[in-house]
Amino acid sequence: DAKTTQPPSMDCAEGRAANLPCNHSTISGNEYVYWYRQIHSQGPQYIIHGLKNNETNEMASLIITEDRKSSTLILPHATLRDTAVYYCIVSPNTGNQFYFGTGTSLTVIP
Amino acid sequence: GAVVSQHPSWVICKSGTSVKIECRSLDFQATTMFWYRQFPKQSLMLMATSNEGSKATYEQGVEKDKFLINHASLTLSTLTVTSAHPEDSSFYICSAPRGLGTSGAYEQYFGPGTRLTVT
Numbered sequence: 001d002a003k004t005t006q007p008p009s010m011d012c013a014e015g016r017a018a019n020l021p022c023n024h025s026t027i028s029g030n031e032y033v034y035w036y037r038q039i040h041s042q043g044p045q046y047i048i049h050g051l052k053n054n055e056t057n058e059m060a061s062l063i064i065t066e067d068r069k070s071s072t073l074i075l076p077h078a079t080l081r082d083t084a085v086y087y088c089i090v091s092p093n094t095g096n097q098f099y100f101g102t103g104t105s106l107t108v109i110p
Numbered sequence: 111g112a113v114v115s116q117h118p119s120w121v122i123c124k125s126g127t128s129v130k131i132e133c134r135s136l137d138f139q140a141t142t143m144f145w146y147r148q149f150p151k152q153s154l155m156l157m158a159t160s161n162e163g164s165k166a167t168y169e170q171g172v173e174k175d176k177f178l179i180n181h182a183s184l185t186l187s188t189l190t191v192t193s194a195h196p197e198d199s200s201f202y203i204c205s206a207p208r209g210l211g212t213s214g215a216y217e218q219y220f221g222p223g224t225r226l227t228v229t
Contacts, residue, residue, distance in 0.1 A: 032215045043114075043203050043220035044154070051215070087153070095207030095216035098144060100154040 002101035003027065003090045009105045012082075018075040020104050022088030025069040030092050033064060035073045037084040038103075044087065047073065078108045113137060114206050116221035123194055123228055131189045131224045133160075133204030139184035140206035144218070145177075148201040160187040160204075194228045201225055 005023045012018040024033065032051050036044040048055055048062045050071070055062045061074040075082055087103040113136040123129050133143055141162045146154040158179055159167040166179035176198075178190040191198055203223045207216040 030214075034215075034218075036218075036220075038154075041201070041223065041225070043205075043222045044218075045220070046217050049210070049215050049217070051213075091216070093214035093216070095142060095209070095218075096159065098205070098207070098218050099156055100146075102153050 002099040003031075004088045004101040006086075006088055006101060006104045008102060009107070011107050011109055012075075012078045014080060014108050014110050015077055018073075018078040018082065018106060018108070020073040020075075020086050020088075020106065021070065022072070023070045024088070024090045027068050027090050028092065031090045032093065033062065033068075033071050034089045034091060034098075035060070035062065036087045036089065037082075038087065039084045044100075047086075078106075080108050080110065082106065083108045114204065114219045114221040116202075116204055116224050118224060119222060120225040121227070123226070125195050125228055126193055128190055128192045129194055129226060131191075131202055131204075131226075133187045133189070133206070133221055135185045135206045135219070138206070138208050140187075140208070141184060142207060143181065143187040144205045144207075145179065145187075145189050146203045146205070148203060148223075154203060157189075160189075191226065194226070196228045199226055199228045 034049040035047040038044045050062045064071045085103040117132045143160040145157045160181040162181040168174045181187045205218045205220045
């Protein structure tokens with residue numbers, strides 16, 4: 001079962017940073033935090049992942065709290081194409097047990 | 111980057127017939143693949159884990175005799191919906207994990223999905 005909770009929806013103005021929170025208070029030591037997004041009627045797309053440290057790539061930044069019980073995905077300059085459902089997933093380092101929660105539907109507004 | 115394909119992308123079938131959906135990892139081998147189902151405006155629900163060389167593992171509440179899974183090779187898993195009914199109409203998505211270097215993390219590569227409509 002999913003071990004994450006996210007707000008169901010958020011809006012963000014185009015060009016501004018989108019900050020998407022996720023709670024995973026029961027995360028275990030061997031579990032990573034992954035973020036994926038799904039644009040309507042497509043397969044989910046990988047964004048970023050992390051274990052303890054903050055991470056950044058060309059798509060986004062991931063901020064993980066020191067106690068690892070929550071994280072925030074940051075899209076630094078949201079565009080209309082970032083409108084999607086964003087999923088935060090906690091999964092162990094085995095490649096298995098990849099359960100989706102309800103996700104956050106992000107709408108980027110012109 | 112790694113790619114996972116699914117075939118067909120959409121299918122319409124009559125009630126009572128069976129439908130086979132293929133999932134292929136195109137440039138990497140996957141001893142494990144996963145099958146998800148997604149109803150409109152809902153999240154992805156994990157149905158089963160497909161294991162190469164052994165039986166699939168089904169999530170609680172998923173009928174293994176209705177959703178037959180065969181992991182024929184290290185790059186191919188198939189899901190057969192047997193005796194399909196309208197309530198089986200859904201978006202079926204597969205994924206395959208690939209290790210991310212030495213970090214211990216895995217990235218799940220998802221297929222584009224198969225839209226099944228049972229009439």
